[in-house]
Ligand SMILES: [Ca+2]
Ligand SMILES: [Ca+2]
């Protein structure tokens with residue numbers, strides 16, 4: 001109880017002065033969010049000059065690693081997941097120092113965390129990676145309100161070894177989580193019966209499960225007819241139709257996309273962050289997510305292993321995972337703004 005009160009107070013202080021946007025429903029949600037984001041982008045153009053280049057994250061004394069980032073465009077917030085313990089940190093576009101927002105080390109059954117996203121209402125969805133593997137009593141994912149109230153802690157149904165890697169909001173406002181083991185996507189939404197997770201797409205037979213990380217990064221196509229999903233171990237991109245989960249291969253023109261992790265789509269530009277390759281691939285993607293072309297590659301910072309990134313108020317924020325620092329990572333721990341532009 002003490003923890004929940006403390007979390008709520010921290011959330012209240014972080015959001016003080018930020019007007020809560022009107023919450024819309026159904027298919028209007030994403031459209032309203034995009035319109036709001038565009039408005040904010042314009043409004044914040046001048047403020048960008050004063051924004052920090054890097055955002056410092058809290059870390060453990062013994063060393064921390066990080067993986068996912070979610071953004072709340074309306075409220076100017078970002079959330080970063082910590083692999084080492086499952087803490088969730090939160091910062092604002094303006095402040096150089098992020099703060100621990102949710103505790104880890106077993107809080108709500110969370111010992112580690114991966115991808116994060118935020119829906120139009122400001123609810124925060126957290127993928128648990130291997131949190132539930134070998135621990136059937138532990139959740140695979142969580143949903144929190146923007147005040148830090150636990151809304152749901154769920155298992156991915158029908159599997160004992162789900163490694164939920166990343167998550168995106170769909171055209172219907174629900175959250176879609178990728179599984180890095182079996183080639184599956186789980187849908188999480190609230191109904192009259194409460195929050196639930198269901199197997200939404202199973203691509204077995206089309207997408208082979210091979211050693212390493214299978215499905216990871218996920219983004220919605222511009223026309224909202226599909227998700228584009230990365231398969232890191234094979235370096236492939238897959239299209240999942242939002243209507244029925246039908247899966248098809250995206251022809252990537254022979255591009256090397258091995259270690260594809262996070263995806264970012266801005267209009268018709270798709271960025272593929274290739275974590276351990278320390279490379280970033282950029283390409284044009286069709287509105288329906290069916291094809292890509294004009295693939296270019298560039299090296300990212302050799303001292304960082306970026307896992308994923310999100311746009312916040314017109315600027316890309318990338319997570320340095322510290323995955324390459326062995327045996328123990330050391331600080332400073334940070335999120336980097338515009339790391340490869
Ligand atoms: Ca920790
Ligand atoms: Ca990932």
Ligand SMILES: [Ca+2]
Pocket residue numbers: 303304305322325
């Ligand atoms: Ca480093």
